[in-house]
Amino acid sequence: MSKHSFLEIQGLKKSYPGQTKGEETVIFEHANFNIEKGEFICVIGHSGCGKSTILNILAGLDEASDGLVFMNGKEVSGPSLERGVIFQNYSLLPWKTTLENIVFAVRAKWPHWPKEKIIEHSKHYLSLVGLDHALDRKPAQLSGGMRQRVSIARAFSTQPELLLMDEPFGALDALTRGVIQEELIKIWSESKQTVFMITHDVDEAILLSDRILLMSNGPHAQIAESVTVSIPRQRKRTDIIHHPDYYKIRNHLVDFLINRSKDLSGVATQVTAGQQPKTINLAS
Ligand SMILES: Nc1ncnc2c1ncn2[C@@H]1O[C@H](COP(=O)(O)OP(=O)(O)OP(=O)(O)O)[C@@H](O)[C@H]1O
Numbered sequence: 001m002s003k004h005s006f007l008e009i010q011g012l013k014k015s016y017p018g019q020t021k022g023e024e025t026v027i028f029e030h031a032n033f034n035i036e037k038g039e040f041i042c043v044i045g046h047s048g049c050g051k052s053t054i055l056n057i058l059a060g061l062d063e064a065s066d067g068l069v070f071m072n073g074k075e076v077s078g079p080s081l082e083r084g085v086i087f088q089n090y091s092l093l094p095w096k097t098t099l100e101n102i103v104f105a106v107r108a109k110w111p112h113w114p115k116e117k118i119i120e121h122s123k124h125y126l127s128l129v130g131l132d133h134a135l136d137r138k139p140a141q142l143s144g145g146m147r148q149r150v151s152i153a154r155a156f157s158t159q160p161e162l163l164l165m166d167e168p169f170g171a172l173d174a175l176t177r178g179v180i181q182e183e184l185i186k187i188w189s190e191s192k193q194t195v196f197m198i199t200h201d202v203d204e205a206i207l208l209s210d211r212i213l214l215m216s217n218g219p220h221a222q223i224a225e226s227v228t229v230s231i232p233r234q235r236k237r238t239d240i241i242h243h244p245d246y247y248k249i250r251n252h253l254v255d256f257l258i259n260r261s262k263d264l265s266g267v268a269t270q271v272t273a274g275q276q277p278k279t280i281n282l283a284s
């Protein structure tokens with residue numbers, strides 16, 4: 001038997017009933033891709049192409065119209081603690097403090113752990129995102145950036161096998177975003193969890209990911225390419241721009257978004273059923 005990848009997405013399709021009876025609007029189709037354990041994957045594509053829908057299907061919160069998702073060789077159906085989700089809107093429990101929000105999640109994951117261990121574990125993750133000083137504050141007393149840090153700490157603290165993030169920094173200003181990106185790298189380098197993240201920011205994708213999946217425009221959107229980010233870790237925002245591959249990768253992504261994503265969409269380009277996205281490696 002051949003070795004399977006940690007996550008295997010096969011022939012995924014999402015469609016909705018069309019205007020007239022019997023018709024369907026195909027959002028995306030033939031989505032085939034694999035993710036290895038510990039990989040950090042970003043997905044980029046124009047608004048409406050179906051990124052969040054794919055993420056929600058991986059989370060078990062939405063159903064595919066066709067196709068299969070396997071994690072560790074087992075078909076994914078419904079939500080599970082093994083797949084953690086971080087949304088843009090934080091979704092913290094407003095009546096609980098920062099620490100209590102994490103403790104709540106950690107206790108749900110490991111109900112048999114003694115209280116001290118749960119608290120120590122929770123505090124550790126909060127310190128990784130620089131929130132030691134805000135343990136006793138309620139979400140309403142935190143800034144947007146701090147709330148998103150709590151969400152990140154909470155998601156990582158329960159150590160799900162797969163972390164799904166839907167534009168987690170979309171609502172943050174550029175400076176805060178930069179700081180949290182580096183905290184995310186720190187927390188991820190420690191945990192080596194597998195991450196599937198949606199972003200609209202090409203620089204963010206290059207900074208964070210091992211590979212970037214490029215989605216063509218809908219309807220009939222497809223996962224067209226998988227771009228390898230050939231810049232070694234540890235990466236810092238201020239350093240990676242000097243790496244010879246940085247602008248090659250960046251130009252490729254921008255060119256895809258501006259020029260090529262619409263040509264690759266539609267029924268005309270047939271990515272056939274089992275075809276994987278084209279691998280692009282621009283390493284010098
Ligand atoms: N219930 C529905 N009926 C019909 N179409 C729908 C329904 N829900 C979503 N869609 C369509 O599915 C498409 C994909 O939506 P999705 O939210 O996955 O896009 P996205 O790539 O995440 O976009 P964005 O970057 O704006 O977040 C959109 O074009 C949307 O209009």
Ligand SMILES: [Mg+2]
Pocket residue numbers: 051052053166
């Ligand atoms: Mg979306």
